[in-house]
Amino acid sequence: MDAVFCFSCRHFQTDSGVEDSFRKGLSDWKKLSSKLEKHAHSQAHLNCMVKWDNYKVTASSGSIAAKLSRSHEDSVEKNRSYLCKIVDIVRLLSKLGLPFRGHREESESESRGDFLEHLATRLGLWKQ
Ligand SMILES: [Zn+2]
Known part of the structure; x- marks a missing residue:
């Protein structure tokens, strides 16, 4: 050409109406160095360079949406794990016919009740 x-x-210019001679191809070779210099400092070119840099970062580390999705999946998996442990405790106490509540459930109490004690042990919520 x-x-x-x-x-x-x-590749990254999305604004229409801005100077786009270097996007479509500049074939007028006269005073090319000054045109290149002017283009290199133009706001449209700088915006495209930022978009290109962002693209390179996203391509190497994955998109924000993918990271959020992965984080959400981790959170769901962690919550499922907690829920399974709670259900196990409820099933055990129900099977044995034991009360859930303790007489005193404060953190300073020696025995906070079977449910909280089992929960603390399985989830590691507080020191025994
Ligand atoms: Zn440019």
């Missing part, structure tokens, strides 16, 4: 292109503007 006998033209000069700017990679970042060609």
